Amino acid sequence: MQPFRDIREVFDFAIEKEEASYQLYTKAAAMASSTASRKMLEEMAGQELGHKRLLQGLDREKVHEYRFVKVPDLKIGDYLVDIEYRDDMTFQEILVFAMKAEEKAARLYSEASHLSDVPEIQRMLLMLANEEKKHKFNLESLYDDKILTEN
Secondary structure, eight states: OOOOSSHHHHHHHHHHHHHHHHHHHHHHHHHOSSHHHHHHHHHHHHHHHHHHHHHHSOOHHHHHHOOOOOOOOOOSGGGSOOOOOOTTOOHHHHHHHHHHHHHHHHHHHHHHGGGOOOHHHHHHHHHHHHHHHHHHHHHHHHHIIIIITTO
């Protein structure tokens, strides 16, 4: 991948990633066998749409009011191999793919925050990184509950 030339390229790339995540979580929710898993994945899909809207039009109030929290890292994704996206993925494969995608998105937003001198943009990107860490934690928790403990 080419390095980003400016913050707009980062935003455009991030918007595409948020849309792809929305589609992925929507598909995973439809495949989930439990109501709790389906609800969590649907909520994550909704959050991805919210991230996309935030990127499309900087919501200064949301960025200002955001409270950062330390998100635990179960590190389950650290021990799993990257999976290429396919339309016929199993639920387990979707979870692994999504974990890896959330991890990469968090890193992207964190690193992109250094490409701007505008504190508001930096804060927004760090906020998105924190949200992606939350998603990764949710996915790792679901993987632990539905895959690791059921096998």
